Amino acid sequence: MINYFKEILVGFWSLLAGMAVTIRYFTKPIVTVQYPRQKLTMSPRYRGHTEFVIDEETRTHRCIACEMCNRICPSQLISLQGVKVDAKKKLPSRYIIAYQYCSLCGLCVEVCPTKALKWSDEYLLCGFTREDSEIDLLRRLQDQQYAKGWPLTPIPRPKPEEPAPAKGEEVKE
Numbered sequence: 001m002i003n004y005f006k007e008i009l010v011g012f013w014s015l016l017a018g019m020a021v022t023i024r025y026f027t028k029p030i031v032t033v034q035y036p037r038q039k040l041t042m043s044p045r046y047r048g049h050t051e052f053v054i055d056e057e058t059r060t061h062r063c064i065a066c067e068m069c070n071r072i073c074p075s076q077l078i079s080l081q082g083v084k085v086d087a088k089k090k091l092p093s094r095y096i097i098a099y100q101y102c103s104l105c106g107l108c109v110e111v112c113p114t115k116a117l118k119w120s121d122e123y124l125l126c127g128f129t130r131e132d133s134e135i136d137l138l139r140r141l142q143d144q145q146y147a148k149g150w151p152l153t154p155i156p157r158p159k160p161e162e163p164a165p166a167k168g169e170e171v172k173e
């Protein structure tokens with residue numbers, strides 16, 4: 001008989017303890033995110049994949065296609081091509097990262113002489129193939145510009161290489 005009442009008391013006590021926790025959290029701000037209707041705000045220290053910094057003045061990237069990021073990357077995952085647009089200026093015509101191989105070491109961000117790269121706050125990354133992880137930074141830049149209603153940065157196209165003259169063929173001046 002004593003055990004019976006003891007069990008009732010223990011049960012009632014654990015009910016009270018549980019309700020105390022519920023009531024304590026009831027008054028605190030909600031931390032559950034209603035995904036996918038809501039998006040998380042990532043911490044400033046979060047490292048997503050790299051992306052171009054958009055210069056506030058020029059509203060475009062600052063990349064000069066110097067290839068330093070490409071050379072320093074330990075995973076050699078940056079596919080970069082530059083085009084000379086005039087005697088002094090070179091711009092990237094292709095900048096694609098194979099993100100699936102990225103170790104987020106940050107060497108490319110640190111080495112860039114024009115501070116053209118930063119970490120994105122992208123976390124919604126998934127795919128069915130490895131190629132789905134390849135990120136085109138120039139296209140991404142255009143998407144961001146489009147979203148802000150800014151003019152899109154044209155992507156310069158490399159000039160098709162002229163075929164080498166055949167042996168013995170006269171080169172016309």
Ligand code: SF4
Pocket residue numbers: 050072073074075076077078097101102103104105106107108109
């Ligand atoms: S963070 Fe490191 S591994 Fe990733 S692209 Fe930059 S240099 Fe390469």
Ligand code: SF4
Pocket residue numbers: 062063064065066067068069070080111112113114115116117
């Ligand atoms: S180091 Fe900077 S400026 Fe040079 S190619 Fe890479 S992103 Fe562009």
